[in-house]
Amino acid sequence: MLAIVAKSVIFLISIALCVTAFVPLNFVAAYSVLRPLLQPFALLQYSVFGYPISVPVTIIVIFVGLVNLIIRKEWVFNIRLCVFFSGFVFIACLSTIYSVDIKSSIRALAKLLTSWVIFNMAYNSIRKSEDAGFLLKALVASSIIPLIIGFYQVLTGDYDFLRDVRIDRLSSLFGVANAYGIFLSVIMVATGVLLLELRNRKSRVILGFIIAAAVVSQILALNRGTWIALSCAFLVAGFKYRKRVNFRWVVVLAVVITVFFSGFIVDRFSELENNKRVIYRNTFEQRVDYWKAILPLIERKPISGYGLGTSEIVTQKYLRQSTEPHNDYVKLALEVGIIGSLFYLIFLLRIIFYFLFRPVESRLWHFNFGILILSTYFLIISTTQNIIYNLVNFPAFLILVAIGIKTNIYEQSVDGSQLPEPIVPKLVLPLWSGSTESVVSKDMEGR
Numbered sequence: 001m002l003a004i005v006a007k008s009v010i011f012l013i014s015i016a017l018c019v020t021a022f023v024p025l026n027f028v029a030a031y032s033v034l035r036p037l038l039q040p041f042a043l044l045q046y047s048v049f050g051y052p053i054s055v056p057v058t059i060i061v062i063f064v065g066l067v068n069l070i071i072r073k074e075w076v077f078n079i080r081l082c083v084f085f086s087g088f089v090f091i092a093c094l095s096t097i098y099s100v101d102i103k104s105s106i107r108a109l110a111k112l113l114t115s116w117v118i119f120n121m122a123y124n125s126i127r128k129s130e131d132a133g134f135l136l137k138a139l140v141a142s143s144i145i146p147l148i149i150g151f152y153q154v155l156t157g158d159y160d161f162l163r164d165v166r167i168d169r170l171s172s173l174f175g176v177a178n179a180y181g182i183f184l185s186v187i188m189v190a191t192g193v194l195l196l197e198l199r200n201r202k203s204r205v206i207l208g209f210i211i212a213a214a215v216v217s218q219i220l221a222l223n224r225g226t227w228i229a230l231s232c233a234f235l236v237a238g239f240k241y242r243k244r245v246n247f248r249w250v251v252v253l254a255v256v257i258t259v260f261f262s263g264f265i266v267d268r269f270s271e272l273e274n275n276k277r278v279i280y281r282n283t284f285e286q287r288v289d290y291w292k293a294i295l296p297l298i299e300r301k302p303i304s305g306y307g308l309g310t311s312e313i314v315t316q317k318y319l320r321q322s323t324e325p326h327n328d329y330v331k332l333a334l335e336v337g338i339i340g341s342l343f344y345l346i347f348l349l350r351i352i353f354y355f356l357f358r359p360v361e362s363r364l365w366h367f368n369f370g371i372l373i374l375s376t377y378f379l380i381i382s383t384t385q386n387i388i389y390n391l392v393n394f395p396a397f398l399i400l401v402a403i404g405i406k407t408n409i410y411e412q413s414v415d416g417s418q419l420p421e422p423i424v425p426k427l428v429l430p431l432w433s434g435s436t437e438s439v440v441s442k443d444m445e446g447r
Helices: 002-019 024-043 055-071 083-095 102-125 129-141 144-156 177-197 201-220 224-240 247-270 284-300 311-319 328-336 338-356 365-381 393-414 439-445
Strands: none
Touching: 002 024, 002 055, 024 055, 024 102, 024 129, 024 144, 024 393, 055 102, 083 102, 083 328, 083 338, 102 393, 129 177, 129 393, 144 177, 144 201, 177 201, 177 224, 177 365, 177 393, 201 224, 201 247, 224 247, 224 365, 284 311, 284 328, 311 328, 328 338, 338 365, 338 393, 365 393
């Protein structure tokens, strides 16, 4: 039965991407909404025509993206502020030449190129401010089915319907609670930006319900790393935008979480000190020891690395342990060398500093506030998780970054700077049918 469902899903996604191929904005939105549906079958290693089930989608995305970059003269190849990300992708491509396992490197490179292409398409397809709202809505819509599946797990207690687990944690379509927690973090930011943007009561109620469901799911996913990373990221962004954020709602949220979920949180952190209760792999202490064991392997090939996507093969050969490092910086240093890993780190830092130094009085403060939270979160959580090869979470993060950069460019154009493409100087983001009033559009109309 699942095999039939898997083939139906891959057929649906492939058709949707082919239909929208000539409208890049719709293409990116379709990918955002539909790609999470494929995640459980990719996790279970389903195949189609003898190849991994995600291969057709990967081929379509890379082909459509590269064709658009070639034929559309107005599109930029290298996104503003993101030269280090493009440099990292280039180094990753080179690493396949001297890889210890060429097949693994090609698979990993296909995933990385998919994310890079989606990033470029999202950035270049935003031609007017309403396009940014359309992609935000797509990201919010992508959360609906995963949230429903997650609460199904809660109601039925079937936490291992995709894979066996040793502790009851929400994982939804991802099958892995950590990956689901990262997805929820992206969704919380996208929903929060729209919630602050829209004035329509009906839309705000629906968005409020979605973000509340995401917060509850985030707690029940029991991801200590995400809780810590999100809290630190919010403190950084909250301090920057302290004059804009209504901290009364933050206090209310903290009280609600304390009243209803403090037991879950306390129990989860108490497991760090009670070794008898730690019955599952990859606690933080174990991860640190593993990173230390990997460092001598990095020293052997500090420039070239062992090839993109080969970390498990290398650690199995030299350490007799085929477990990912659970740290994107260590993983990338092992695979593509220290320079490649530094390029990726610098890319994240540049994004953080870009949104950190946006003016607080900007009409787009809520965009900048949300994406500052998310980019800081990604910087931190990447020290304990592997995100870069995830074809749902990493592209979703990059789409939000593209939205943030492009909307700020539009704001500058309204203030008098030049922009090569036309702009509609009004940010109206209707969430459902009918028109809604936007905070930003009111400010722009008052100029």
